[in-house]
Structures are given as structure tokens and as C-alpha cells.
Amino acid sequence: MTALNLRTTAEIQASDAAHHWHPFTDTAELAAKGTRVISSAQGCWLTTNDGDRLLDGMAGLWCVNVGYGREEIVEAVARQMRQLPYYNTFFQCTHPAATEFAEALSEVSPAHMSRVFFTNSGSESNDTVFRLARVYWDCLDKPSKKMFIGRRNAYHGSSVIGASLGGMGAMHAQSGLPVPGVHHIGQPYWFGEGGESDPAEFGRARARELEAAIDAIGEDNVCAFIAEPIQGAGGVIIPPETYWPEISRICREREILLIADEVICGFGRTGNWWGSDTYAIEPDLMSIAKGMTSGYIPMGGVLISDRVAEVVAHKAGEFYHGYTYSGHPAACAAGLANLRILREEKLVERVRDDLAGYLAKAWAGLADHPMVGEARTKGLLGALELASDSAARTRLAPLDGMGAGARCRDLCVENGLVMRAVGDTMIISPPLVISHGEIDELAARARKALDGLADAYARKGAA
Numbered sequence: 001m002t003a004l005n006l007r008t009t010a011e012i013q014a015s016d017a018a019h020h021w022h023p024f025t026d027t028a029e030l031a032a033k034g035t036r037v038i039s040s041a042q043g044c045w046l047t048t049n050d051g052d053r054l055l056d057g058m059a060g061l062w063c064v065n066v067g068y069g070r071e072e073i074v075e076a077v078a079r080q081m082r083q084l085p086y087y088n089t090f091f092q093c094t095h096p097a098a099t100e101f102a103e104a105l106s107e108v109s110p111a112h113m114s115r116v117f118f119t120n121s122g123s124e125s126n127d128t129v130f131r132l133a134r135v136y137w138d139c140l141d142k143p144s145k146k147m148f149i150g151r152r153n154a155y156h157g158s159s160v161i162g163a164s165l166g167g168m169g170a171m172h173a174q175s176g177l178p179v180p181g182v183h184h185i186g187q188p189y190w191f192g193e194g195g196e197s198d199p200a201e202f203g204r205a206r207a208r209e210l211e212a213a214i215d216a217i218g219e220d221n222v223c224a225f226i227a228e229p230i231q232g233a234g235g236v237i238i239p240p241e242t243y244w245p246e247i248s249r250i251c252r253e254r255e256i257l258l259i260a261d262e263v264i265c266g267f268g269r270t271g272n273w274w275g276s277d278t279y280a281i282e283p284d285l286m287s288i289a290k291g292m293t294s295g296y297i298p299m300g301g302v303l304i305s306d307r308v309a310e311v312v313a314h315k316a317g318e319f320y321h322g323y324t325y326s327g328h329p330a331a332c333a334a335g336l337a338n339l340r341i342l343r344e345e346k347l348v349e350r351v352r353d354d355l356a357g358y359l360a361k362a363w364a365g366l367a368d369h370p371m372v373g374e375a376r377t378k379g380l381l382g383a384l385e386l387a388s389d390s391a392a393r394t395r396l397a398p399l400d401g402m403g404a405g406a407r408c409r410d411l412c413v414e415n416g417l418v419m420r421a422v423g424d425t426m427i428i429s430p431p432l433v434i435s436h437g438e439i440d441e442l443a444a445r446a447r448k449a450l451d452g453l454a455d456a457y458a459r460k461g462a463a
């Protein structure tokens with residue numbers, strides 16, 4: 001056994017290649033390239049095992065909302081672990097941490113949601129909504145209402161149900177998904193799929209695909225529509241302003257549940273507590289995770305509207321669903337301390353009143369870069385569409401077999417910035433504690449990476 005990190009980077013990489021199978025990774029390619037070893041972090045900055053500093057434009061995986069190195073969370077977890085490291089919340093039991101965290105969550109939840117079901121991840125949260133929504137209709141003597149409608153290029157997790165609700169073609173192709181009972185409609189991705197229509201018209205048209213799907217499947221067979229207020233992993237797809245009002249209208253008029261996957265958008269990311277607040281959505285269920293503990297301890301949950309809770313609580317009898325670690329004491333302690341930081345430091349308000357505008361301006365400064373077709377932000381989410389012609393929204397051809405996005409991502413790392421690539425869409429989701437100076441730094445490093453990309457294409461053109 002070794003202590004924290006007494007090994008050299010090469011030793012860690014070799015051991016990692018031999019024993020550690022990574023998520024969402026081409027294992028052979030990783031072994032050839034070698035892993036990047038991140039050894040510590042503070043605020044918005046990561047430090048590699050070799051001492052290089054990287055500005056974390058992704059808050060880990062969209063989760064470290066309060067930034068790294070928050071002693072308050074570490075202390076709260078240690079205290080809880082000493083007092084009660086584990087107990088379950090089955091069989092008539094609870095513990096103070098679960099109760100206190102559930103109550104605190106209800107204080108920041110939309111007014112019509114006063115209960116939470118605890119899970120350990122976003123995927124488990126979406127498995128939970130899948131089962132809970134079906135039970136809801138069973139309770140109302142409508143057992144035919146089983147079909148879920150999701151969207152292509154949505155991400156709802158990597159469990160069998162999460163991946164099925166999501167609309168990632170590559171994930172479906174690899175393991176024969178989706179499971180039966182899930183239908184996908186188009187996404188409101190104007191830059192990629194808007195064609196000749198203007199964004200407003202396109203947003204309405206994509207929303208109306210929900211109406212058409214309900215008609216085709218039959219309202220009596222539809223259980224719920226599930227969507228991220230802003231698609232994250234799909235490429236920070238900020239829907240046209242016309243999209244959500246039209247979806248909300250359809251959900252009001254039709255007898256189906258509306259499920260918001262707030263795993264990324266929740267806990268202040270869009271400048272309100274919930275992406276649903278930002279788009280005036282009134283969901284029946286909300287999946288949460290990530291910013292719930294800022295990633296310090298794994299945790300997820302489902303926020304349940306009183307409408308659903310009343311029905312299921314009174315008619316279903318036992319809900320045969322739960323996880324050994326539902327409401328884990330240490331995770332609840334981390335979540336409570338995290339929530340206290342978000343509230344006391346007014347981080348959500350800070351995003352809304354200050355950082356969202358500041359980032360929007362810094363990001364807009366990149367829009368006229370010759371490699372950029374569109375620069376968009378909402379709250380502290382942002383995307384850059386790489387394109388060779390911004391007006392025509394033409395994509396760049398791969399260079400030496402490597403896509404422009406992947407190349408740009410590597411150039412970002414060379415320039416000390418973690419920015420993620422989804423195809424040729426570069427995306428950011430920095431911690432909510434980021435300063436103005438760090439936002440300037442983020443934009444400056446992104447510009448350097450874009451300049452490097454332009455050079456690479458120019459060199460190839462001249463060759």
C-alpha cells in the first residue's frame with residue numbers, strides 16, 4: 001500500500017494502465033497516450049503530479065460548484081464519519097443527517113416539491129424516476145401509461161435505463177439499447193440542426209415534435225417526457241427561448257409527467273437554483289446529483305412534486321426501490337455543508353447577478369475568432385462551435401485523422417486549461433466560485449488554443 005502520492009508519474013501511469021479500466025475511454029488509445037495524473041486541487045485550479053497547474057473550466061465533471069479545497073465540507077464529513085459512518089434508511093430507520101439534508105433541500109427546491117428520494121448518482125436518479133413515474137400512473141389506474149419520451153443526443157446517465165432515456169447513438173449501438181418503452185424526439189440544437197429556419201421558429205418546431213409523438217404513441221400510453229433544461233454532455237445546447245414555453249404548454253394540455261434532469265443545471269449552474277427556474281418549467285420530478293455535494297462525496301436524488309408524492313404515498317403501498325447507500329450519512333453531511341456554502345456565500349445569486357454577464361461578455365469576445373462559428377453561454381455554462389465558416393455553420397475537416405474538437409481540447413491542456421470537446425463543440429462549466437480574473441484567464445487560454453488550432457490548419461493548408 002502506498003500513501004497519497006509517493007509514486008512517480010510514470011509509475012502511476014504504468015500501474016493505471018495495468019489495473020484501472022476507465023469510464024468512457026478507449027482503453028488501447030489511453031494506454032498509448034498515457035493518463036494525465038491530477039494530484040491535488042484548490043479553488044478552480046488543478047495540480048498535476050508533475051506540478052503543472054490547470055484552470056478547471058469544467059468543475060471536474062460539471063460538479064465542483066463550490067470549488068476545490070473547502071475545509072467546511074471536509075470537516076463536516078469527518079465529524080459525521082466519526083459519529084455515524086453508515087446506517088440505512090430502510091426498515092423504519094432514519095438518521096439526523098438524512099433528515100436535516102432532506103429538509104434543507106426542500107427549502108431550496110421549487111415550492112411544489114417538498115420531498116427527496118436519495119440515490120448515489122445521476123444515473124440512479126433517472127432509474128428512480130423511470131420506476132416512480134410508472135408507479136404513479138399505476139396508482140391512478142392508468143397502467144397503460146408506460147412510454148417515456150426523451151430526446152436524441154440527451155444524456156441521462158450510463159445505467160441501462162439512464163442510457164436508454166438518453167439519446168446517445170453510440171451508447172445505444174454498443175449494447176442494444178434503448179430498452180423497450182423509450183421513444184426519442186429531436187433536440188433543440190439550432191447551430192447543428194437548425195438549417196434555414198431561424199432559432200425561434202426552430203425551437204417551436206422541435207418542441208412540437210413532443211406533441212406529434214404523444215399523438216402517434218397515444219396519450220394513454222405515454223408516461224412522461226424527460227429532458228435536461230440545457231443539454232450538457234450533448235454539447236451545452238442552450239435551447240431557443242421559444243422551446244421550453246412550447247414544451248410546457250404541451251405538458252399542461254396533455255396528461256403526461258414532465259421530468260427535468262437537473263443533474264447539471266441544478267444548484268446554481270444557470271444562475272438560479274434550478275434550470276427549471278431559468279426556463280419557467282414546472283416539473284413533476286427532478287433528477288439531481290453533481291452540485292448536490294459539489295462532487296465531494298457521490299450522491300444523487302429525485303425531488304418529488306407534492307402531486308406525485310401524495311398519489312404514490314397513499315396508493316402504492318411499498319415502493320420496491322432503494323439503494324444500500326440511499327441517504328448515506330457522509331454524503332448527507334457533505335451535501336449539507338455544500339448547501340450552506342452555496343447559501344451563505346450567495347453563489348447562486350452571484351452567478352445570476354454578476355458572473356453570468358461577465359462570462360457572456362468574455363465568451364462573446366471569442367465569437368469573431370476565425371475558428372469559431374458560434375459562442376454561447378447561459379449562467380456558467382458555455383460552448384464554442386468550431387467551424388470554418390460561421391455564417392454557413394460549416395464544420396472543419398479532420399486534420400491528420402483528428403477532429404478539430406479533440407485537437408483544440410489538447411491545445412487547451414497545453415495552455416493550462418481544461419475545456420471539454422463534444423465533437424467539434426468546445427464546452428465549459430467552471431466552478432461557481434470563479435473570479436473575474438479567472439474568467440479573463442479562461443477566455444485568454446481558450447483564445448490561445450484557438451490560435452494554435454488556426455495555425456495547425458494553416459500549416460496543413462500550406463503543406
Ligand code: PMP
Nearest residue numbers: 121122123155156157261263264
Ligand atoms: N443526467 C445528466 C444530465 C448528466 O449530465 C449526468 C452525468 N454527466 C447524468 C445524468 C448521470 O450522472 P452520473 O454520472 O452521476 O450517473
